[in-house]
Amino acid sequence: MDTVERIGSQNGSGLADLRRVSRQAHETVDEAFSRFDLADRESYGAFLTAHAGALLTAEAYLARHADAVPAWRSRSELLKDDLRHMELEIPSARQDVFPERDGTALGVLYVLEGSRLGGRVLSARVAQGLPRAYLSAFHQKGEWPEFLAHLERSLNESDAARRQAVTAGAIMTFDLFRTSTGSQD
Structure with missing residues (x-):
């Protein structure tokens, strides 16, 4: 199995490498x-x-690194x-x-923008009368392909250490989402 440390040492597409190396983490989140x-x-x-346990943490990090x-x-x-509409507590964002x-x-x-695609599918499964603003925040026309093109360029122009950091960031984000499901048992 590929590891984060090996990404960047290969001569393939940076985006293809990222997808391949993070695939298992993505599948584990989907299963959870x-x-x-x-x-x-x-x-x-x-x-x-x-x-919320994952998204608020990830977006707080992105806001600090805009x-x-x-x-x-x-x-x-x-x-x-x-x-709030469901009268549920809002988890705090973690900083660490x-x-x-x-x-x-x-x-x-990469993970957060990819999750918008899943939101399109999942929003149709939400029962009538329940709020779905979060899941209905789809990409605007052209946003996803533009982001992927930026990501591909960035990965292909990066050195191995930066490519590893991008991949590690994706895997950590998938893991953050996965572990946040455990708090709901």
């Missing part, structure tokens, strides 16, 4: 969140709370509004999750 029934109010509330990533649209307030390494923020943003 698959246990939530979005048509059930209580389960959906736990789903949103788990997402100069290291392309422009992005936060979904924290949408998620907080959905939780991501290292201060060049490239990490781009890996974090």
Whole structure:
């Protein structure tokens, strides 16, 4: 199995390498969140709370590193509004999750922007009457391809250490989402 340390030493596409190396972490997150029934109010509330435990932390990190990533649209307030509508507690963002390494923020943003794609599918599963602003915050026309093009250029122009940091940021973000599901047991 590929490791974060090996990315950047290969001559392939940086984006293809990132996807390959982070695939297992992505699949583990999908599996962890698959246990939530979005048509059930209580389960959906736990789903949103788990997402908040990760998203608020990741977006707080990105806000502190805005100069290291392309422009992005936060979904924290949408998620907080959905939780308030359901009268659920809003978890606090953690400050100690991501290292201060060049490239990490781009890996974090890769996961968050990718999760918008999943939101499009998941929003259709939410029961009528339940808030879905967070899951309905889809990409605007052209945003996803533009982001991927930026990410590809950045990875292909980066040295091995920066490529490793981007990949580590993505894997840490997937892991943050996965571990946040455990707080909902």
